[in-house]
Amino acid sequence: MSSSVIEAESVLAVDIGSVFTRALLFDVVEERYRMIAATQVSSTIGAPFFDISESIFQALTRLEEITGRRLMEEAHLLLPTQEDGSGVDRFVLTFSAGQPLRVVAMGLLEDVSLASARKVLESTYCQIVEQISLNDRRKPEAQIDAILRARPDLVLIAGGTDQGATRSMAKLVDLLALALQLMPAENRPEVLYAGNSAITKQVSDRLEPYMRPHTVPNLRPDIDLENLIPAQEALSEIVYQRRSHQIGGLQSYSMISAITPQPSLRAFGRMIQFLEKITNAPQGVLGIDLGSATTGIAMARGGTLTMQALPIGTGFGLAKALEQNPLESITRWLPMHASDETVRDYLWHRTLYPTTVPTSLEYQAIEQAMLRQILAQVATRVAPDEGMYGFEPILVSGYALTQATSPAQSLLALLDGLQPIGVTTFILDPYGLLTALGAIAPLNPTLVVQVLESNALVNLGTVIAPLSPAQYGTPILKVRYELESGETSSVEVRQGMLVPLPIPNGQRARLHLQPLRPLRLSPTGKDTARSFKVTGGLLGAVIDARGRPITLPTDSARRRDLLKRWMATLGG
Template sequence: MAQLNPDEINVILATDCGSTTTKAILIQKVDGVYRQTHRGEAPTTVEEPVADVTVGVMNAATEVGELAGRRLVDDDGNIIRPATENEGCDIYISTSSAGGGLQVLVTGVVREMSAASAERAALGAGAIVLDLIASNDRRRPHEQIQRIRELRPDMVVMAGGTDGGTEKHVVQIAELIAPAKPKPRFGNTYQLPIIFAGNKEAAAKVQETFDESIALSIVDNVRPTLEFENLEPARDEIHDLFLEHVMAHAPGYERLMKLTDAPIMPTPGAVGNILQQIAKAKGINCVGVDIGGATTDVFSVFDGADGKPVFNRTVSANLGMSYSISNVCSETGMENVLRWVGQAMDERELRNRVKNKMIRPTTIPQSAEALEFEQAVAREALRLAYLQHKEFATTLKGIQQQRTVGDTFSQEGGGRSIVNNLKLNLLVASGGVLSHAPQMSQTAQMMIDSFEPEGITELAKDSIFMMPHLGVLASVHPQAAIEVFERDCLIQLGTVIAPKGTGKPGKKCFSYRITGESLNESGEIAVGDYVVFELGLDHTAKVELNPSRGFDLGNGAGKSVEATVRGGTVGLILDGRGRPIWPV
């Protein structure tokens, strides 16, 4: 695309091609500020009988154009550019998770070290990791080969060995993949892409292991030393190969790539991109979650040990609200689900309700009792997904420890999680059960109960799941993406104040003094209390907080905190239930 002056971009069309629905939004410059003005959607058409993703894209673009009174698609099925007074757009961009998204097989030598770094690179690029094959994953070679044959990945990401380190084990992994001859998911006639991001000394031997059925790309090592992780080259190559190989062979994507003015991004990668942009622009730590029917994605940006932001993403493949709801109940136990329910419920009837949800995934609760139970399950799905995320988002394992050679392969203990709720500034929610809760207060309550934010944390939800569109927009026009994110994407729910620590119910947890234009309050919060003050959108207040001994609001146990907090549709929440809220 020819480089456009950002000042000349006034009308932006963006689409997100989901597995079932293609969503289009129109962004326009209004009074000098970018705003999301209209939205349309249409069924995704990547499957038979249409088998052409651009048909769904044009249908969604046509709908948003009709709503806006602006003709966006011409008679030949092309996006009209550039924009005039009443037709066309200046740029068209898109993301996609149609056809199941980007599916990757990851391999490495030590599961907790090089393989974990390769997994972080793949997840950060927006991939679904089908499996992780490592020298120490306890499967025998023939079992690993059989597993590789069973999978139909879009590509393979290989890691292993620090630069100048082991070559033998790296080559052994390649010798598992070569005879297994994994078949790509789309198209059987093209070479399967394999990215080698391991010990550069072993690259030549790895290349010799594969035949012409493999398209091998060699990039910088994701773990050049034990103390350093270098994910960007692998992430960039995954993205490039996603466009070059995977998208080019998916039905209709070759034409879609010619229509867009920027490279198509995998939907989860775009969500991660906008969160990183916001964290960088505001200098904050943030967590985002997207809970779906089958999976729950958690994204985080936290300051690392060197002060630089570290991005992590996890996909909890068995934690969702329809296809995976039975797994949530099984993994956490029905007693943990029922602790969030305020009325007596028959456990046998609930188990039948869970099974019905699995076979009829599109149904929605029809009674207050059914809604309360579904939101209770959501709390546990989110809680478990966040625990998995914390375990994955760690400091590098294998460094600064006294270890024997045997310990190197076992890696017990490992790194510490960089996810610190006391340092969390913003928590963003999306996904049906959160976004479509009948009351905003229910969304806020689910977020607080499952993520257990500590200190002072702002809560928000994605209004219409716009983050993917803004993530790809951020790659070409960061200013427009941030302006729309703040004004139209997020619905500010408010701020929660919650000390870290536990105490006896009824005892003093913290005292507070709140002063603002619309709110002036003071008093004490006892252990177990949960109080909400009305503090509207665009309103702020100053708070002076004095936690009791053993409770920490961010400055240390028992130390006072002063801050300015923002309101929202729910308001200012003072949560004295302690952390953890309940032992599990």
């Protein structure tokens, strides 16, 4: 047994969301780390408790019932593991609950330093409420008034390459110092300086009479080079510090956490980056975490991790999603008739009561339609121009998707919403495992690797989505597949079809693709005959030849009939 297994035999991971609190227990079974149990309870961050301690207590109580293992004594977590096997060795905490930080971004150039600053701020739970740059034509006093009106929790200053512009940066800092001087001490924001390193000491000296700024290496040490990671790490710490004063019980649990509690998206993104490294996937790995208030996106490609926290979600975040999407973009995905008033009323009701369970097939369909539109917004953020080409794999977590009534519902929602192109494997994370492992990774990499090798993640299936200009119904592709048993089969795929391949779950198969018409599976150009291996998921493998973007009939009856047929094709 490796030394890392001996050092930390059991770990408890808790994630605090705005609607749910999740708890996952990991331990060694037959000299291998495994997820022993997982549970989910309603969060108590809001009324009537306003304290996370109650939901953590409920989650641990449920884990005790599931495992028969005593984890608490007098309502307190037992640390470390006791001689009788009760308790756990380590505890980690992540969080996504709470209001986003209000941020003022200050920089020199809108499309350079401020663009880098936005990437940093989008990587966690922040809302940019004001921007100030050299191009800002407002007078200094108007800019100061804007900062005061914004009531920021944080001011991020970026700009100037290393050893580059100093005078312009110093003017921005002086402007901020004047604004801080006018604020009551208790209302002054945190300041994160990530600009020209040549004036870091000057920045500290200028601002320290009012507050102690956080300084990190320059976001843009060179005009063509970005260095976002130090600022992202500092921002995660600032978010935690702010949350610890806003969320009851967070400070007390941070005292027993093996590492400083961190934003859930930060931990989730760490795992997506890790998966990209170990799979060495040239297409990149995409992770989507569908939360109630926020949808997190983590994309790792070529060794670079990009994270975005979209202020839309499947519960509280529906309000923002409804503002951004016309109602017809949602109702077009309904397989039955529902009036606009019914759809609108139900979705607004969900923003007030995000734990509501749909009580009819109609309400369930409305939720699935809204989910597709949220996923479409994710796709627009990930690939605004060239389309969603073959990430391998795409990993998705979030109650709204992982708790769908059938795997077919989950996969079809992903295909309709994201509309990927090329070859993509869809993996569901029903327990929030990736966020937990991302928090544990700095402590125990062995646990992370061994749990990933288990069956805790769910393979929905591999999807092959070719692009072809052929007319509807035209044969475009011949697919032959060979199972491990030696059994072979083939199918002809026509444009507009959704074709399942019955590859047993967990079994390997070799696919041979023979184009019958010009088509494309990658952004590099036209594809010729090719073969590759896939592992069957819950739905085997699927050929999605419906084209991109998916075009739905304008006639409502035909459209609803088509949606039903697609679901029936996948076995839903």
